[in-house]
Amino acid sequence: METSYCPACDQQVEQDLSLEGTYVLIGCGLCGLGLGIKPATADVIRRMTASESSETDGSALGRVGVVKRQVTLSPAVEKRGPPDPRSDDQPVTERAGLPSSGSKELRKMKRVFIVEDANLLRQIVKDLLSERNLFDEVIDCEDGESFVEAYAKSLADGIRPGLVVLDINMPRLDGMDAALAMRAIETAMDIKRRTPILFFSTRVSDDSFKAFLREIGSARYIRKGEDGDSERLGSRLLAVLERLIGG
């Protein structure tokens, strides 16, 4: 059996997965996320599930669980309807440690920050999120320094953002420094519940980065992968955000 790894955090696949087309969405034990693994790997898993899932609850698949729900990860994601209420999937938000869709916390998700130095991608993500009405307000920042300023201003104005999507490689102040600064500000302002961070970057998740995520707390990572197409990247990110907040 081929071992599969979460493309978001490189953990081995442990939980449920969903298949459609050439993409596989994986919820892994560490990050609760995961995005389109290679088609060849998807084919292997699809064959495994096709031959075994009709007779088993998935435990026979070893580290790979049973298929529970199909998820499309394509540029047409914005046309997708609401999640199937019959699905028995555990909400990704619970695994990821982020506020679940039904909680009061989620209702407070008024503001999201998109921090990305690639102008086109930033604008696409901002437009997609605005169109989908997932948040009341989408604020975009082109580097870590302008984000820290906007974040401090937001807290000073009494508005605690619901989510921060952070690129890592950025000029002036990179995403990791910005996250450290963010946590320092929260500590100084006695904010007990940390604003969730979703790192969205080309960086490969190694042990030091995983340790960094643990240190930062309430943070998850999605790898951009090698796809340089801003529209596809924006759609992928939107798909994850929709799953995170149950949109």
Added chain:
Amino acid sequence: MSTQRILIAVSKDIADAARPSLESAGLGVEPVYVQDGVRGLTAFVKLLRVRQPPLLVVLDASHDRLPSTRAARAMRAVERGFGIEAVPILFYTTDAADESMKGSLAQLGRAVHLKRPEDATLAEQSIRMTKAIAKLLQKVRG
């Protein structure tokens, strides 16, 4: 009158060596010591919150987490976010005063760099730092 403070985010050895000379210098300020850039930023924001910004921030570059210029950028960003005036910053680092440092100083504004002599003893380094702090405080106080 509220206590005037300076924030000193430097490595422990320099901080320990500097305490006596700072105390004996009679600067009329209470030093707040922290040992890395993240703690420095936390202490900085705490002081801003209680509307008692430090008179001066001293930063060195040996921190693993948010080294000096990055911590300073974050501090400047917080100042702008809170809408307050920039606090003077003294970089006391072993870095050369090269173009990169000059560029950072120009971007940050109200910031100066003093080279920390690596070959000097800790006592000598701390005295140099204390003298620079005294001089800057004199300027700040007009």
